[in-house]
Amino acid sequence: MSAAPEKAAYEPVFTGDRLKELEAIMARYPTKRAALLPALWMVQQARGWISEEAMVEVAEILDLTPAYVKGVVTFYTMYHQHPVGKHFIQVCTTTPCNLCGAEDVLAAFLKHTGCEELGATSPDGKYTVVEVECLGACGFATAVLIGDDFLENVTAEKVPEILKRYQ
Amino acid sequence: MGYPHPPHPKETVVLSQYFGDPEARTYEGWKKRGGYTALEQALSMAPGEIIEIVKESGLRGRGGAGFPTGLKWSFMPKEKTKPHYLCCNADESEPGTFKDREIMRWTPHALIEGCAIAQYAIQAEVTYIYIRGEFTEPLAIMQQALEEAYRHGILGKDAMGKKGLRLDMYIHRGAGAYICGEETALMNSIEGRRGNPRIKPPFPAAYGVFGMPTTINNVETLAAVPHIINRGAAWYKSLSLSSPKSTGTKLFSVCGHVRKPGNYEVTMGFPLGELIYDLCGGMREGRKLKACIPGGSSVPILNREETESCLLDYEGCIEKGTMLGSGGVIVFDDSADMVYQIMRLARFYAHESCAQCTQCREGTAWTVRILQRILAGEGEMKDLDLLLELAEQMTGKTICVLSDSCAAPVVSGIKKFRDEFEAYIKGARRPVTALA
Numbered sequence: 044m045s046a047a048p049e050k051a052a053y054e055p056v057f058t059g060d061r062l063k064e065l066e067a068i069m070a071r072y073p074t075k076r077a078a079l080l081p082a083l084w085m086v087q088q089a090r091g092w093i094s095e096e097a098m099v100e101v102a103e104i105l106d107l108t109p110a111y112v113k114g115v116v117t118f119y120t121m122y123h124q125h126p127v128g129k130h131f132i133q134v135c136t137t138t139p140c141n142l143c144g145a146e147d148v149l150a151a152f153l154k155h156t157g158c159e160e161l162g163a164t165s166p167d168g169k170y171t172v173v174e175v176e177c178l179g180a181c182g183f184a185t186a187v188l189i190g191d192d193f194l195e196n197v198t199a200e201k202v203p204e205i206l207k208r209y210q
Numbered sequence: 211m212g213y214p215h216p217p218h219p220k221e222t223v224v225l226s227q228y229f230g231d232p233e234a235r236t237y238e239g240w241k242k243r244g245g246y247t248a249l250e251q252a253l254s255m256a257p258g259e260i261i262e263i264v265k266e267s268g269l270r271g272r273g274g275a276g277f278p279t280g281l282k283w284s285f286m287p288k289e290k291t292k293p294h295y296l297c298c299n300a301d302e303s304e305p306g307t308f309k310d311r312e313i314m315r316w317t318p319h320a321l322i323e324g325c326a327i328a329q330y331a332i333q334a335e336v337t338y339i340y341i342r343g344e345f346t347e348p349l350a351i352m353q354q355a356l357e358e359a360y361r362h363g364i365l366g367k368d369a370m371g372k373k374g375l376r377l378d379m380y381i382h383r384g385a386g387a388y389i390c391g392e393e394t395a396l397m398n399s400i401e402g403r404r405g406n407p408r409i410k411p412p413f414p415a416a417y418g419v420f421g422m423p424t425t426i427n428n429v430e431t432l433a434a435v436p437h438i439i440n441r442g443a444a445w446y447k448s449l450s451l452s453s454p455k456s457t458g459t460k461l462f463s464v465c466g467h468v469r470k471p472g473n474y475e476v477t478m479g480f481p482l483g484e485l486i487y488d489l490c491g492g493m494r495e496g497r498k499l500k501a502c503i504p505g506g507s508s509v510p511i512l513n514r515e516e517t518e519s520c521l522l523d524y525e526g527c528i529e530k531g532t533m534l535g536s537g538g539v540i541v542f543d544d545s546a547d548m549v550y551q552i553m554r555l556a557r558f559y560a561h562e563s564c565a566q567c568t569q570c571r572e573g574t575a576w577t578v579r580i581l582q583r584i585l586a587g588e589g590e591m592k593d594l595d596l597l598l599e600l601a602e603q604m605t606g607k608t609i610c611v612l613s614d615s616c617a618a619p620v621v622s623g624i625k626k627f628r629d630e631f632e633a634y635i636k637g638a639r640r641p642v643t644a645l646a
Contacts, residue, residue, distance in 0.1 A: 071336075071378075074420065077400060077402045080402060081382070107402075115404055118405060119387050120385070120386035121343045121384075121385040122385055133344075136554075137305045137555075138306075138555050138558070139465040139466055141551065142467060143465075176305075179308050179342065179344065181305065181463065181465035181466075181471075181538065182308055182463055182464060182471035182472045182473065183471070191346040
């Protein structure tokens with residue numbers, strides 16, 4: 044039996060400036076645990092998602108168990124537990140947006156990105172499209188979040204034009 | 211100014227005066243518009259005096275529950291034996307509501323000033339502003355405004371030039387969970403825990419974030435405080451068109467089937483019909499009003515007659531069997547499929563249940579399955595009774611009110627639009643399947 048290919052060594056997220064930044068955040072709270080959500084955001088910003096190795100790293104820094112960290116990661120929907128496309132597209136389809144055609148907008152994103160299925164990443168790795176609950180911009184329906192860009196008044200017709208900006 | 215529309219003559223513009231004015235976002239711009247004078251004045255008073263003024267003004271919580279703000283502040287221990295905290299609830303996630311987003315987006319310093327006054331009044335050393343993770347733009351603007359406030363000595367050591375006064379304020383970013391807008395879930399989330407609501411009592415004033423005395427207020431509530439300090443409790447109290455128990459102005463976020471959706475600021479007691487027909491430009495061409503949810507998705511639905519005669523204050527909404535809630539007005543015209551939209555609301559709650567309590571975890575998901583069965587043309591008449599029975603089991607039996615909030619539109623929907631449910635069951639309507 045040949046040996047399994049060696050897995051690339053995990054490279055810690057919190058070194059140098061990033062570690063300093065996390066330590067500054069920890070100083071805002073009376074407990075280390077309270078820095079967990081900000082630490083997870085930092086991991087996601089650096090790596091695009093939160094791997095189990097990263098959860099172990101965060102757990103060690105904040106004196107928590109990896110299981111505890113995973114319990115928190117899985118509670119909050121914005122933390123990615125697996126890699127996603129370069130552009131992560133969240134389309135709101137809750138009632139107010141739904142009344143204004145949000146499901147057509149969602150269908151248009153699925154079609155024009157080539158994702159085809161909700162939560163799946165397009166074959167070129169560029170896009171992941173998900174349906175989300177209320178984004179809190181109901182008067183500007185349909186609300187769409189692409190990466191950190193918050194888009195208002197999106198209609199199905201505008202989708203191809205919008206996607207040109209996210210290549 | 212005004213955003214996205216210039217103010218309508220019937221609006222009473224206080225909080226929204228600088229919406230759409232990018233200069234008001236900056237520290238200099240805010241100072242030029244009279245910013246931080248209320249904080250200056252507040253710091254010259256004793257904390258108890260400020261609480262009395264806020265009590266006298268009649269200000270009530272704008273997040274949904276409508277609890278008197280001054281009274282809430284007065285619950286904090288007078289003799290300080292441990293750290294006190296202030297939490298600002300900026301986790302705006304109630305479907306139909308988008309007012310706090312605009313306050314933070316256009317007037318971040320108004321919120322900082324309101325927080326600073328409240329923080330001083332309840333003798334807290336730290337304010338945590340909990341902003342939902344999806345609000346990328348308000349997060350960036352608030353962060354920048356906080357940095358400016360620290361740089362100009364509004365916050366930090368010797369705040370406002372007062373020797374020995376320290377005011378610290380930090381943003382805590384949420385990560386996608388509606389339930390974190392529930393006050394104790396929000397505190398758990400700040401502490402780095404899953405956002406599960408806690409059993410009350412103990413209430414936050416005794417045992418809040420980090421187990422310490424805590425006050426938690428909504429963004430709109432805190433943003434109103436500087437105006438009350440500047441112009442007095444009597445002025446604020448005079449802003450009332452109907453019940454004397456509802457005072458001041460309120461931002462109503464109007465969405466759905468109206469010509470001009472957006473935020474509108476009116477005096478408490480303003481008629482809902484006028485808000486929809488005059489301020490928002492009414493229905494689209496050829497369409498008629500069918501229903502309205504006046505206070506965010508968690509409150510009972512009103513039919514057309516009720517909507518047209520409802521007064522927008524805490525008491526006026528209760529009179530119509532609903533609640534003022536967060537002021538998120540969702541308007542449905544006669545093209546709306548009420549069964550589908552109620553299913554969609556139930557699906558929201560099923561998705562957002564923290565799953566601690568059985569009635570909620572199972573009840574919300576079961577409600578969705580029954581509604582989808584009806585929509586698919588496979589429902590039976592007894593399913594409507596089942597939905598109502600289920601709703602009863604979901605009301606008043608759980609740690610927080612998420613479960614009750616799922617039941618409210620279902621019960622009021624079946625009561626007021628029963629014919630639409632029956633049409634699906636009897637095969638008079640073409641079955642529909644939901645996208646997901």
